[in-house]
Amino acid sequence: MGVVALVPAAGRGERLGYGLPKALVPVGGVPLLVRAVRGLVDSGRVQHVVIAAPPSDVDIVSTVTAPLAPAGGAVLVVPGGAERSDSVRIALAHALGELPGTTVVLVHDAARAFTPPEVVKAVVDAVEAGCPAVIPVLPVVDTVKEVDAAGVVVATPDRAALRVVQTPQGFDARVLSRAHASGLHATDDAGLVERLGVPVATVPGHPDAMKITTPFDLAVAEALLVGGRG
Ligand code: CTP
Numbered sequence: 001m002g003v004v005a006l007v008p009a010a011g012r013g014e015r016l017g018y019g020l021p022k023a024l025v026p027v028g029g030v031p032l033l034v035r036a037v038r039g040l041v042d043s044g045r046v047q048h049v050v051i052a053a054p055p056s057d058v059d060i061v062s063t064v065t066a067p068l069a070p071a072g073g074a075v076l077v078v079p080g081g082a083e084r085s086d087s088v089r090i091a092l093a094h095a096l097g098e099l100p101g102t103t104v105v106l107v108h109d110a111a112r113a114f115t116p117p118e119v120v121k122a123v124v125d126a127v128e129a130g131c132p133a134v135i136p137v138l139p140v141v142d143t144v145k146e147v148d149a150a151g152v153v154v155a156t157p158d159r160a161a162l163r164v165v166q167t168p169q170g171f172d173a174r175v176l177s178r179a180h181a182s183g184l185h186a187t188d189d190a191g192l193v194e195r196l197g198v199p200v201a202t203v204p205g206h207p208d209a210m211k212i213t214t215p216f217d218l219a220v221a222e223a224l225l226v227g228g229r230g
């Protein structure tokens with residue numbers, strides 16, 4: 001089957017505040033995007049990668065990621081959009097146009113740079129086994145409260161039924177196309193698939209697949225390297 005990974009990497013990284021688009025921020029001297037693409041390719045399950053880059057950085061992103069292409073595959077770079085969903089839609093349209101035979105599509109945030117290849121494998125395996133949509137998840141360790149606009153608690157959901165969601169999220173290519181045809185925005189692609197009434201399955205995620213959002217997260221990522229990961 002043709003497995004294509006879309007990598008939304010066009011964000012500005014405002015919360016990180018590093019002065020570079022987050023995808024190009026180095027950890028241990030290697031840009032987050034390069035680490036994220038390596039993890040995908042090292043799974044051995046991805047044939048092609050399509051990256052949505054910051055529009056002004058398409059050339060540099062192409063240069064740093066071209067050597068990462070899977071054997072017999074390609075790394076394609078397109079300018080991303082204003083919102084993450086726009087970047088995914090642009091990359092998806094490019095993949096379906098340029099890479100005929102695409103049957104499985106992964107969507108993986110460049111910001112989850114330390115995702116172990118085993119998580120990628122588990123997601124692809126589940127889609128290939130027949131699940132139309134698959135997301136890696138972790139249990140919730142903190143108690144979670146629902147609050148109203150004034151910050152007053154209105155409910156305490158049962159933590160045992162809650163999960164934290166990671167990427168890569170994996171989809172039957174036709175299902176993801178239908179989900180994005182709505183043009184709606186969502187913080188994750190599975191959220192759009194849910195609206196179609198399509199079941200979304202889960203596989204175990206991994207703590208290393210944390211999203212690097214803030215300077216604290218970047219410090220954790222540096223610590224992962226010191227600890228021998230990545
Ligand atoms: N992303 C994207 N296109 C956008 C916005 C975000 O491709 N217009 C990507 C980011 O590059 C990142 C992923 O979506 O890999 C998750 O977004 P987030 O962690 O919010 O990254 P940024 O938008 O870069 O960060 P911030 O919101 O702090 O500016």
Ligand code: MG
Pocket residue numbers: 011
């Ligand atoms: Mg953002």
